[in-house]
Amino acid sequence: xxxxxQTAIRRPPLREHSAQRESNPSAWPDAWxxxxxxRDPPDEEALNALVDRYWKSLYARCRMLTxxxxxxxxxxxxxxxxxxxARHSIEPDGHFQAYINTIATNLWRDVNRTAVRAxxxxxxxxxxxxxxxxxxxxxxxxxxxxxxDPHTLSADDQIVLEMDLDNALSRLxxxxxxxxxxxxxxxxxxxxxxxxxxxxEQAVTGWIREAIRQMKIYLGDERGRGLxxxx
Amino acid sequence: MKKAVDIExxxxxxxxxxxxxxxxxxxxxxxxxxxxxxxxxxxxxxxASVRRLASIQLSYGYAMAHPRHGHSGHPVAALISRGxxxxxxxxxxxxxxxxxxxxxxxxxxxxxxxRDQVFEVTFVSxxxxxxxxxxxxxxxxxxxxxxxVELPSDLAAAWESLKVTDPMPFRFILRxxxxxx
Numbered sequence: 001x002x003x004x005x006q007t008a009i010r011r012p013p014l015r016e017h018s019a020q021r022e023s024n025p026s027a028w029p030d031a032w033x034x035x036x037x038x039r040d041p042p043d044e045e046a047l048n049a050l051v052d053r054y055w056k057s058l059y060a061r062c063r064m065l066t067x068x069x070x071x072x073x074x075x076x077x078x079x080x081x082x083x084x085x086a087r088h089s090i091e092p093d094g095h096f097q098a099y100i101n102t103i104a105t106n107l108w109r110d111v112n113r114t115a116v117r118a119x120x121x122x123x124x125x126x127x128x129x130x131x132x133x134x135x136x137x138x139x140x141x142x143x144x145x146x147x148x149d150p151h152t153l154s155a156d157d158q159i160v161l162e163m164d165l166d167n168a169l170s171r172l173x174x175x176x177x178x179x180x181x182x183x184x185x186x187x188x189x190x191x192x193x194x195x196x197x198x199x200x201e202q203a204v205t206g207w208i209r210e211a212i213r214q215m216k217i218y219l220g221d222e223r224g225r226g227l228x229x230x231x
Numbered sequence: 232m233k234k235a236v237d238i239e240x241x242x243x244x245x246x247x248x249x250x251x252x253x254x255x256x257x258x259x260x261x262x263x264x265x266x267x268x269x270x271x272x273x274x275x276x277x278x279a280s281v282r283r284l285a286s287i288q289l290s291y292g293y294a295m296a297h298p299r300h301g302h303s304g305h306p307v308a309a310l311i312s313r314g315x316x317x318x319x320x321x322x323x324x325x326x327x328x329x330x331x332x333x334x335x336x337x338x339x340x341x342x343x344x345x346r347d348q349v350f351e352v353t354f355v356s357x358x359x360x361x362x363x364x365x366x367x368x369x370x371x372x373x374x375x376x377x378x379x380v381e382l383p384s385d386l387a388a389a390w391e392s393l394k395v396t397d398p399m400p401f402r403f404i405l406r407x408x409x410x411x412x
Binding site: 041042044045046047048051052055056057059060061063064069072073077080081084085086089148149150151158161162165166180181184185212215216219 | 238239243245254260265266383384
């Protein structure tokens with residue numbers, strides 16, 4: 001694979017489009033970039049292109065995990081340093097985004113290791129998405145109704161909603177935050193997440209449900225009952 | 232009534248906002264500089280430290296071959312390097328475990344005038360005196376330094392069966408670090 005790619009990079013261009021692509025690392029597929037980064041010394045241009053390609057999505061994931069701007073930047077950068085230290089073992093044909101996301105998640109889990117415990121999440125505490133919470137006035141409040149479409153809000157209200165979401169995320173136990181983000185943002189399946197945690201798919205599905213349930217409750221707390229009275 | 236959305240869509244919206252507010256990506260050159268180990272940045276300094284480390288092996292050779300306390304591990308030759316100042320400070324490994332490619336190690340330093348909170352520990356191979364691993368060691372309340380680090384697969388395989396009572400296949404160069412990794 002490596003030889004194939006190196007040959008492809010050095011090959012005299014047959015067509016203009018092909019030549020443009022080969023001279024511009026930003027247009028290279030991941031496998032080419034990774035091969036170039038694996039060399040000693042690593043190809044700086046290829047590394048720039050690879051970092052640029054995945055920086056924003058990685059940062060966003062780190063931002064939601066850490067719920068803090070500076071910590072997110074540090075975590076994202078540290079993830080790249082780990083990638084570079086282990087660059088010789090990276091599979092060029094692997095799923096790079098999943099790879100670096102896993103590194104970031106593992107680093108973050110290490111930081112939170114003491115906080116991540118299996119105890120609190122028992123099957124008996126799982127709730128369905130249709131379950132409800134009780135409002136301060138004693139009325140049953142369907143969880144789904146406390147959430148407003150952010151696109152319908154003013155810019156100021158969007159900022160407030162952003163802060164409320166961050167607060168709600170920060171109140172989640174780290175493991176629940178991780179599984180929720182892995183499922184919803186990264187699109188990992190419950191089975192894939194389960195393999196990371198050495199738990200069954202069913203257990204992870206339960207965690208995701210619990211995370212969503214808690215998010216709705218916390219968002220309800222953060223936003224008061226105002227949104228409930230808007231209808 | 233305002234249109235309701237579910238948590239999943241709300242989180243996706245938050246992700247988009249986070250992507251939009253992402254700081255500029257670090258340059259490849261900057262990352263490569265950060266990841267460059269000190270022994271590559273200052274090869275002369277490393278060579279000098281290794282020469283000193285080799286001499287410690289001679290001084291403590293007998294102790295290393297005959298540990299006084301069978302259960303507290305072998306002494307390990309160690310050199311504290313602070314800029315231009317170097318100080319010999321033999322260490323004793325108290326605990327060592329390699330599991331799931333992760334090294335957990337505790338060691339104690341011989342009494343030294345100054346106790347650093349965190350060291351960057353360079354593991355130098357006993358055979359060949361090559362740098363093989365770099366990790367941070369933090370001082371615990373009971374005066375031990377603790378290392379918890381992911382190992383490259385070759386080291387994990389080689390050290391997996393190592394016991395704390397075995398002679399250690401490495402020596403330490405300890406460089407004070409300002410913070411923990």
